[in-house]
Amino acid sequence: MTLAQAVVAGAEPAELERLEVPSVYRAAHLRKDEVGTFEQDAVDKDVRRTLHVGEVPMPELGEDEVLIAVMASAINFNTVWSAMFEPIPTFAFLERFGRTDPRHDLPTHVLGSDAAGVVVRTGRAVRRWRVGDRVVTSPAYVDGEDPVIQHDGMLAADLRAWGFETNFGGLADYAVVKATQLLAKPRHLSWEEAACNMLCASTAYRMLVGERGARMKQGDVVLLWGATGGLGGYGVQLVKNGGGIPVGVVSSPEKAELLRRMGCPHVVDRSQFEDLTDEKAWRRLGAEVRRLVGEDPAIVFEHTGRETFGASVYVARRGGAVVTCGSSTGYAHAYDNRHLWMKLKRIIGSHGANYQECHEVNRLISLGLVHPTLSSVYPLAEAARAARAVQLNQHVGKVGVLALAPAEGLGVEDHALRERVGEERLRLFRTS
Incomplete structure (x- = not known):
């Protein structure tokens, strides 16, 4: 065996410890010699051309690291960026990292910033985790000896996004993580449900709830772009749980209906605003939000970037905040600064989540208070097709990937909690 x-x-666990770790393993990866693939093709940078599934070498394990047998993983937009070699090829990250840890500087880059699986090996300095533990991963890869992480790990000078700025990510049969990335798998979830949450849920938690984000309070109106996407689906849940008033922005009637089934009664159809870089559209958007809820948003949940940022700054209420964690439509934002400074608004930059914030949101998931936004699942062999669906925005919520798990629905331990939560909630995005 x-x-x-x-x-x-x-x-x-004793049996797992006895068996030999393979010298190679199956993984979704990029190849360094293909970095120039899209230089002549600016029209369609199809990630299926560059994301491969095949064998890669098994790395040695560091003393503060853990080897996980990955049962399931998920696609994030950083997987798409990586496979498009944008904004820069991720091999540049690996080369830089390789100056201090040569293991990562390889001609292949194993992607993936989410995973759920079983610990099969631990480094000699690992104390809190054992072979056989069922775990999920958080994505922040930081140096445990940096003093600033005692304050906030996201301020660490060498902060890296695992599986994006490091090698040996989660879209594989095995993955290497630091022990400080591990959290206990929610017992009522299947492998694929557990694997899809941490990157997006923890990012949304820090943006909205965490001490360094917008600090949402009861009654706050929160405008959420992409409200049925990977980030937005968790954002809506956190706003509702915290007594806020979510206003979700979506681009189709089907997504609007999904939002309503999530319990978000206030929905804005983005398609009615043709050019959101035009101030006339900003004004119409602001009027629509006031029509729905009677006031301007206290918080705007931003991750789309260039196409929407000017509108976000405009529609936030006097003294309100725009909290941003990304720029999926472009990094060069333009907005009218008068609406920011004269109305005392704030722009809050937010990136990922520290270990404590990941612990807090994983606790909410484990209690059945925040639910997976998993909409579809692909086998690892079809990881490129899964990433393509995300690239083309053909999905809602999160797209999962089965690695070692032979089928969906496996890994559930707490059936009583699952029954109390209800399949309808847990599978809401699957029936959209």
């Missing part, structure tokens, strides 16, 4: 077979069969 191989180590992978033993994990799937639910073998005891």
Whole structure:
């Protein structure tokens, strides 16, 4: 029996420790020699051309690291950026990292910033985790010896996004993470449900709830762009749980209906505003929000960037905040600064989440208070097709990927909690 077979069969820790770690493993990866693939094709940078699934070498394990047998993973937009080699090829990150840790500077880059699986090896300095533990991963890869992480790990000078700015990510049969990335798997979720949450849910938590974000309070109106997407789907839940009033922006009647089934009664159809870089459209958007809820948003949840940022700054109320964690439509933002300074608004930059924030949101998920936004699942062999669906925005919520798990629906331990939460909530995005 191989180590992978033993994990799937639910073998005891002693058996997992006895079996040999393979020298190669299956992974979704990029190839360094293909970095120039899209230089002559600015029309369609199809990620299926550059994202490959095949064998890569197994790395040595660092003393503060853990080897996970990955049961399931998920696609994030950083996977798409990586496979498009934008904004820069991620091999530049690996080359830089390789100056201090040569293991990562390889001709292949294994992607993936989410995973759920079973610990199969631990480094000699790892204390809190054992072989056989069922875990999910948080995406922040930081140096535990940097003093600033005692304040906020996201301020660490060498902060890296695992599986994007590091190698050995989660879209694979095995993954290497630091022990400080691990959290206990929610027991009522299947492998694929557990694997899809942490990057987006923790990012949304820091933006809205965490001490360094917008600090939403009861009754706050929150405008959320892409409200049925990977980030937005968690953002809506957190706003509702915290007593806020979510106003979700979506681009189709189907997504609007999904929002309403999530309990978000206030929905804005983005398609009615043709050019959101035009101040006339900003004014119409502001009027629509006031029509729905009677006031301007206290918080605007931003991650779309160039196409929407000017509108976000405009529609936030006097003294309100725009909290941003990304720029999926472009990084060069333009806005009318008069609406910012004269109305005392704030722009808050937010990136990922620190270990404590990840712990807090994982606790909410484990209690059944925040639910997966998983909409579809692909086998690892079809990881490129899964990433293409995200690239073309053909999805809602999160797109999952099965690695070692042979089928969907496996890994549930707490059936009583699952029954209390209800399949309708847990599978809401699957039925959209």
